[in-house]
Amino acid sequence: MNTDITASEKPQYPVIDRNPPFTAVVGNFNTLDYLRFSSITGVSVVVGYLSGIIPLHLHYLSHRVWIFNFINIDAGIKPGLKGPSMVTGGLIGLMGGFMYAYQNSAGRLMGFFPNEGEVARYQKRGFSS
Template sequence: MTTDASLPNRAIKQLDTPYPVVDADPHFSRVVRSFRGSDYAAMAGATAAFPSAIYLMEMFDPTRPKRGLGSALRLSTFLGLCGGFLYAYQRSSFRFWGWRENEVEQAAHQAAVDAGIKPPGTDPSKSDLTPYMQGVAHRNSAFSQLKFSTLPWFNLVDHPYHASSPSDNSSSSSQE
């Protein structure tokens, strides 16, 4: 059984990515703050596509609802907005993981490190959770952006598991 003191030193699996990893498990606020214009465009496109598809289907195969299409279009707009947000969040997370081009995120991360500012979600001293529970939160949220179709899950916990390079975990191999 491991002790609480050894948990922050656990290794984070390193993946071969085409771009440098900025954060292996980015905090929700950090991901949303780094949305680009293309992410907002993708979100807007999904928001518009869902009710447009409902309207087109109604034109080609009418159901003639008694109250009209208003409520169905409002619901489909909301669902399109939710799906668009999850898609934009996933795109932004891919940049933090190094799966997509991430020069802007690298520059912002380096500027924060040079200024001595910890990015959101990376300061475990701000968390009310024990180190063990921080580890549980990390294990639940790591790569959860790949499972949005099953269960939308975000990292909302400040924890120390944010390896951005192999050197971040250099002391962890002796602890395991």
């Protein structure tokens, strides 16, 4: 029984490592991966903070229509809500950003994403693809 998760699709680019370990994938992060990782984290921190500031009230109108209404920003806000929601948003963004960067890095090593830089680097070190 074939349990290889990549068996359903053949790589379109040179394969560097068909089943890369965690350390190889993280070590293969490039500048764009780190930029995406930090951008997703940063945006999530801001969204988390804003979700702790702005109360979102749902109002049920006639004809069964729900609308979002931003009213009286200071009403109903607990003083300690901004910080925890910012931290929670940041942690969610940190995990999501890391998983996105990891997916791209692993995809390049396994040959599913363009990997010219990785192929050149591994050939320069003496590894054959």
